[in-house]
Amino acid sequence: MKAIVYKSTGSWYQVKGEDGTFYSARIKGIFKIDGFTSTNPIAVGDLVEIAIEPGPEQHAIIEAIEPRNNYVIRQSPHHRKHHHIIAANIDQSILFITLKQPRTSQGFIDRFLIACEMYHVPAILVFNKADIYREKEMQQFQQLEALYTGIGYRVLFCSMVTGQNMAALQQLMHQKTSLLSGHSGVGKSTYIQQIFPSLALKTLAVSEWSGKGMHSTTFAEMFDLPEGGKIIDTPGIRELALVDISRQELSHYFPEMRERITQCQFNNCLHMYEPGCAVKQAVDAGIIAEERYFSYLKLLEAIDENNWA
Structure with a gap:
């Protein structure tokens, strides 16, 4: 049957079948996608085909992966x-996003x-911890918002x-598959904990030494x-290096430059x-920030x- 991957822990995957049952699944043999070098051949959100293994433990084998509509990647932390x-x-x-702590x-x-x-992939920016912002952070937020x-x-x-704009955030996620990301310590796990109190997700404090969040999520789920x-939910990302992008195409991913x-x-x-660069002219004119x-x-x-490149 078809199933959706809900969690990857390396060699095992948690998948939800069309029957609504969760199975612990593993890959059948060597599983690679032609022309795609990845440290994880199957990711959370993938639609796969599974074969149920006999027995009471609800195990399954992943036999195939359906073509992806899209995906978001990062540079492997182990291989550039x-x-x-x-x-x-x-x-x-x-x-x-948080502007402090x-x-x-x-x-x-x-x-x-x-x-x-x-x-x-359409992107939404959520500036969290509005309750601790002072005049300096409010000015920064207003500039970034504009x-x-x-x-x-x-x-x-x-x-x-305080609950400020939480209803609006919930409405944006209604009936959609949303990827939540950001540095550790910005409030992702806290938000998920509010939605699912029984999950008991770990929420870790911000390191006083570095000012950066400490990782509370190990695997995407x-x-x-x-x-x-x-x-x-994704592991807290401290740095996000881009891959498979050339100098010539970079400006195509800035909407204000692309046009x-x-x-x-x-x-x-x-x-x-x-000479004759329309982008630089727009910067000089204050049209591009x-x-x-x-x-x-x-x-x-x-x-x-x-x-x-």
């Missing part, structure tokens, strides 16, 4: 040239948005403590929402020193250093 699939077949990606950098936000743009809503992204300002839809690149004088314009342009230049440099 390999992918690690974060999740597959998702309707939207929700990035939890811990601080999420704009560079991280931009890298995440590029990863979503690359694989055609920046990202101006280029077409949905932004929410939330607090798990999918949960069925009570009102319909699914969420995928102007056809107006550049040169087809292979990198929007750096070339300097912060986003600087993020673009920084990523160009990183691509060159890592020989991704």
